[in-house]
Amino acid sequence: MSGLLATTGPSVLWYLTRATGAVALLLLTGSLVLGIADVRRLSSASWPRFVVDSLHRSVSLLALVFLVVHILTSVLDSYVSISVVNAVVPFTGSYRPLWLGLGAVSFDLMVAVVITSLLRGRVGYRAWRAVHWAAYACWPLALVHGLGTGSDVKSSWLLVLSVVCALAVLAAVLSRVLSGWPAGAPGRRAALAVTAAFTVFVLAWLPIGPLGSEWARRSGTPSSLLSHTTSATSSSTGSTR
Amino acid sequence: MSHHVRVNPITCEAHGICAELLPERITLDEWGYPIVDEATLHGEELDHARRAARACPTLALLLQRERSKSRV
Amino acid sequence: MSASSPTAELPVPTSADPPAALPRLLAGIHGERPLTLSEHLDQHGEAPPAGGGGRSRSRARARELIEEVEASGLRGCGGGGFPTAVKLRSVAAARGRAVVVVNAVEAEPPSTKDRTLLQLAPHLVLDGAILAAEALRADEVVVATGEHAGGSSAAAYAAIEERAAVGGHGRVALTLAAVKGGYVAGQESALISGLEGREALPTFTPPLPFERGLHKRPTLVNNAETLAHLALIARHGARWFRTLGTEAHPGSALVTLSGPVVYPGVYEIEAGSSLSSLIDAAGGTTRGVRGALTGGYAGSWVPASAITELVLSRDGLPAAGGSFGAGIVLLLSDDACPVAETVRLSRWLAGQSARQCGPCVHGLPAIADALAALASGEHRDGSERRLRTLFGLASGRGACAHPDGAVRVIASALRAFTEDFEDHRLNGPCERCSRAGELPLPPRPGPSREARGARRAGP
Numbered sequence: 001m002s003g004l005l006a007t008t009g010p011s012v013l014w015y016l017t018r019a020t021g022a023v024a025l026l027l028l029t030g031s032l033v034l035g036i037a038d039v040r041r042l043s044s045a046s047w048p049r050f051v052v053d054s055l056h057r058s059v060s061l062l063a064l065v066f067l068v069v070h071i072l073t074s075v076l077d078s079y080v081s082i083s084v085v086n087a088v089v090p091f092t093g094s095y096r097p098l099w100l101g102l103g104a105v106s107f108d109l110m111v112a113v114v115i116t117s118l119l120r121g122r123v124g125y126r127a128w129r130a131v132h133w134a135a136y137a138c139w140p141l142a143l144v145h146g147l148g149t150g151s152d153v154k155s156s157w158l159l160v161l162s163v164v165c166a167l168a169v170l171a172a173v174l175s176r177v178l179s180g181w182p183a184g185a186p187g188r189r190a191a192l193a194v195t196a197a198f199t200v201f202v203l204a205w206l207p208i209g210p211l212g213s214e215w216a217r218r219s220g221t222p223s224s225l226l227s228h229t230t231s232a233t234s235s236s237t238g239s240t241r
Numbered sequence: 242m243s244h245h246v247r248v249n250p251i252t253c254e255a256h257g258i259c260a261e262l263l264p265e266r267i268t269l270d271e272w273g274y275p276i277v278d279e280a281t282l283h284g285e286e287l288d289h290a291r292r293a294a295r296a297c298p299t300l301a302l303l304l305q306r307e308r309s310k311s312r313v
Numbered sequence: 314m315s316a317s318s319p320t321a322e323l324p325v326p327t328s329a330d331p332p333a334a335l336p337r338l339l340a341g342i343h344g345e346r347p348l349t350l351s352e353h354l355d356q357h358g359e360a361p362p363a364g365g366g367g368r369s370r371s372r373a374r375a376r377e378l379i380e381e382v383e384a385s386g387l388r389g390c391g392g393g394g395f396p397t398a399v400k401l402r403s404v405a406a407a408r409g410r411a412v413v414v415v416n417a418v419e420a421e422p423p424s425t426k427d428r429t430l431l432q433l434a435p436h437l438v439l440d441g442a443i444l445a446a447e448a449l450r451a452d453e454v455v456v457a458t459g460e461h462a463g464g465s466s467a468a469a470y471a472a473i474e475e476r477a478a479v480g481g482h483g484r485v486a487l488t489l490a491a492v493k494g495g496y497v498a499g500q501e502s503a504l505i506s507g508l509e510g511r512e513a514l515p516t517f518t519p520p521l522p523f524e525r526g527l528h529k530r531p532t533l534v535n536n537a538e539t540l541a542h543l544a545l546i547a548r549h550g551a552r553w554f555r556t557l558g559t560e561a562h563p564g565s566a567l568v569t570l571s572g573p574v575v576y577p578g579v580y581e582i583e584a585g586s587s588l589s590s591l592i593d594a595a596g597g598t599t600r601g602v603r604g605a606l607t608g609g610y611a612g613s614w615v616p617a618s619a620i621t622e623l624v625l626s627r628d629g630l631p632a633a634g635g636s637f638g639a640g641i642v643l644l645l646s647d648d649a650c651p652v653a654e655t656v657r658l659s660r661w662l663a664g665q666s667a668r669q670c671g672p673c674v675h676g677l678p679a680i681a682d683a684l685a686a687l688a689s690g691e692h693r694d695g696s697e698r699r700l701r702t703l704f705g706l707a708s709g710r711g712a713c714a715h716p717d718g719a720v721r722v723i724a725s726a727l728r729a730f731t732e733d734f735e736d737h738r739l740n741g742p743c744e745r746c747s748r749a750g751e752l753p754l755p756p757r758p759g760p761s762r763e764a765r766g767a768r769r770a771g772p
Contacts, residue, residue, distance in 0.1 A: 038298070041256060050261045050296055125252065125300045249517045250670035251712050270706050274671035 013077035018152065020070035022161055025142055027063035029165040032139050034059055036172040040180040057117070064114055067107060080225065096220040099148025106141035109134045139169055140198055147202075148219055153210040170199065243281040243307040246290050250274075253301035262293040281307065331549035334557065337565045338541050339581045342433040347468040350475040353436035360440045360547055364447030364483075375448035379405070382543060384551035386563045391416055391499070391536030392609065392639040394627050397543065400533060403523040404449050407531035411451035414508065414527060415442045417469075417537040418459035418492055418499040421609040422753040423643045426567040427537045428458070428465035429579040434541065435465075435472035439487065441540025444547050445533055446485045453486045455527070456537075457504055460493060460757070495757040496610070496665035500713050501526075501534045503667070514667040515713035536639070538567050558584035562626035562637075572644025572751070573600040588623040588642065601647035604729055606752070608638025610662060611718025613725035614651070634725065643752070650745035652688045652737045654752050655726040659684050661754040662719040673716040676707030680723060687734065690741030697738075700727070 034056035043049045071087045074080070082100065086093030088108065091101035116123050116131045123131075143162060147153055173195050181188045209215060217226055246266055248259075255273035265286055266278045282290050294302045332340050341356035342348060348356065363378045364371040383398035404411050415438060419427040431438055442454045456473075458466045466489065473487045494513030497503050505526050507513030526532025535543075542564060546554050555563040562584040568591065571577045575596025582591055588605070592598060605615045605623070607630055615623060615635045623630065627637045645651060663677035680703045687696040704724055707716040727734055737743065 048261050049256060050258045053258055053296060053298065120300065121295075128300075249712075250672065250710060251517050253671060255671055270672065272671055272675040274675075274710070276706075276710070 011077060011079060013073045014079060014151075016073040017070055017077060018150070020066045020073060021146055021150070022158065024063055024066040024070050025146055025165055026161065027059055027066060028139055028142055029168050031056060031060040031063050032135070033168055033172045035135065036176045036180070040176060060114065060117075064110055067110065071107065081222075094222050095225075096149050099145055099219055102141045103145035103149065106138045106145060109138050109141070113138070136173075143202070147206070147210045150210070151216070153215070166202070170195070244287055244290070244304055245279045245281055245307060246277055246294070247279060247303045247305050248275050248277050249301045249303060252299045254299050256298050258296050258298065259293045259302045262296055263289050266290070267293070275302075331545075331553045335565055335583060336581045337545055337557075338430060338434065338437065338538065338567060345433075345464075347433055347435050347472065348437075350436055350472070350479065353434070353440075357437065357440075357545070358548060360444055360544060362447060363444045363547065364450060371447075371450075375405070375450070378444060378448045378547055381546055381551050385542075385546045385554040386551075386560075387539065387542055387546060387554070388562075388627070389536055390538035390542070390566065390639065392421075392611065394637070397535065397539055400523060400535070401445065401448065404531045404533045407524045409530050411446075411449040411531045411533060412527050413442050413446045413449065413451050413454045414504065414532055414534045415439075415454065415456040415537050415540060416499060416501075416504060416534050417462070417465065418457055418494075418504060419461070419639075420459055420494070420496050420499040420757075421639055421641060422755055422757075423571055423606070423609060424569045424639050424641050426569045426579045426640055428462055430541060430567060431456075431458070431465040431537055432463070432468045435468045436475075437541045437544050438469075438537045439472055439476070440544035440547075441542070442535075443485050443487075444544060445535065445540060447483070449531075449533060451533070452484050453488070455508060456487070456489045457492050457508060458489070459491075459498060461755075462491065466491065496662075497667050497713060497715050500715075503713070504534060505532060514669060515715075517712050538640075559626055559628070561628040566625070566640050568625060568640040568642060570595055570642050570644075571753075572605075572642075573598050573602065573646040574644065575599060582625060585624060585626040585629060588625055589621055591625065591642070592644075598644070603645045603647040603649060604651055605635070606643040606645065606722070607641065608636035609641040610658065610722055611714065612636040612638040612641065612722055614655075614722065614729040615725075616729040617647075634728070636721075645751055648745065649748065649751045650733070650743055651726060651730040652733050653742070653746040653748075654750055655723060655730075656681070656684050656688050657750050657754060658726075658752055659719065659723050662715075662722075665757060666715060667713070670711040670716075672707050672710040676703055677716055677719055679703050680707065680719070684723065688737045688742065688746070690737060690739060697727075 034052060038049075038053050038056050041049065043052055071084075074082050075084050075087060080095050082093060082095055086095075086100065087104055090104040090108070091097050093100060112131055113135045116128050120128045143166065146158075147162065150158060152158060173191075177188060177191045177195065181191075210219075212218075217223075246259075246263065253274060255269075255275075257269055257273055257275075259275055260267045260269045263286070266280075266282070267275045270276055290304055294300075294304045336342075341352065361374075363374050366374070379398055379401045382401060383396075387397045389395045389397060389400070417427045417431050417438070419425070439454075439456070442456070446452070446454050456469050458469065470489050473489060476487065490508055492498055492504060492507035492513050494503065494507055497515060498507055498513035500515050501522050502516040502518060503513045505522055506516060508527055522532040522534050524531055526534065542554070558564045558566075564584055565581050566584045568580050568582050569578070570580055570591060574592055577595065580591060580594060602617050602620060604617055605620050607613055607615055607623070613630075613634060613636045615633060619633050619635075623633055623635060625637070625640075625642070630637045645654065659677070659681040663681045666673045666677055668674050680700065683696055683699045683703060686692045687700070700723075704720045708720050709717060711717070737746075
């Protein structure tokens, strides 16, 4: 099937990969914001606690579904050689191994979080909570993965989406660390420091990284694919592969 | 086989979701902690109770089977 | 004393004569030093074995002992009053190798009977524990002492060493353990937590200790005095045990009497005897008495007018509004203000919460605040109603009975001293309020997880 769909330009699968990836990031953002609203016990008359809690669970599952489709389409897309192994085992593979691998790490963590959540009754509260902390790592990994591997990262809609998601996450995380931290519980300063460090990293990295010149080559795109950049794929999004 | 709900008061952290999902049996005190009616659950109440037990963020709400009287 | 047939009869009772009356547990004791092993054997004779000697014989012996305990009507002496035979049977029926814990933690400040018994007659307590262990085929006995064990710890240790020196006690290993903790540390599940190296705080039950306790094994937790009684019942029988006491509360009992009497301390009484006879034995009162706190800090206050009628037994005291508890009678002199004492007690009890359960963490301090407001005359109306509401909210909603006990003792004070409370509600503090308190309220450490309670309160 991928043979039928493959063209010299972006295939349906490529569009699907990019779209589902963007949606997955959006849903992951929603999941994180709702998760923080949940643990902070925010609620109102129209948003009772059980709604916030169950919406968080549903949005997270949906994010995982879109993520799975995102992975499948990227694997099926024959233009770039990404195997199922590459998608699940981080930093293997030939296409932008580091940036793709971050996505694999994010996926692995999400799977662990979701499985322990579905089996919460068996796993027990303490084990479940311990694994759930890893959820915080999923989002930044997904963001950097998206910016690093996205072949149309310079397109404005993707950047706008990333900025909106980033602002939402930043606001939610700051609210958790600054006003939603249990009195006397450890780790608050560390959490603040990590948040600040990541924000600084992204702001510094973007202009010299994905938004800089020749990112496709610097990020590890195999040279056989780089030679295609000059061909007529100059759509309005200015995409390169 | 009759069921009833029970709260583990040590694990409970007063999230209050149980009272929203099973108001027939659970109300909250002035500090947000559940006051539980442990009488036997019937019909639909049992389904709501199951949902409430799954929804408890700390797994403090327990759905328990009535112990038969013959055991010590 | 061997039996010749496999279907063993119980060996003939021991060579020592059963004590006719009192003292029983405290028979032959010295002033301050413990009875040595040989003095103990001279006084009480050898304990009959409750196990050993082949499988069917050991089972028969175990069964006989438990039946004898059942016939005696022995109940737990730590405050709960649970039938000892039922507890023994429950542990016997549970799966796994059992372990026996001697609860000598005695975290009630006005009680000193357990450490006194352990200090003066350690071998009697050990006998009872070993007999129970043999009957349950347990291989380990742990003697648990608390923060204020004093000399009882050393006495228990010396007694264990004495036994080891003369060849030990069969397959049963004896160990001594000190448990750190506050008021709730003597509670069964808290004690087990403490013995396992964690904080001595109650756990959620089920499972109860008799099925899964110390190191997940079926555990018999018995008060030290209970096991001492058991040691004598094994020797002299249930009928002998019942020659003292009443139908509902047979035998003798240890009572800690404190307050304005000439000789406060630990007494062994016949269950069902009167408080006035105990006070007489203690040399009489030294001042006027305002009331009596019976049963300890989870017990009940009795006003002076009812004291003369009080009968010291598990059924006699509740009939007069008191409670037996762990055999505690604390007399309050008429120099003290019962309202101020109750306020202080309520504050102390709130501070002793394990801070694990919301209704206790929030309820007990709220009760203390409402009481203080009532006592200071600040809030004339509504305090009593507020207290009743809080009593309902704090009771029956925790993992242990601490909040229930606090509610009980405070509600009983409101009943026993109605006029005093009313007077304070209208007129504020009296001149006795500011005196030093008579209730012993030692600054026992609360649990270290101070922040946990605060976190639970909200977002």
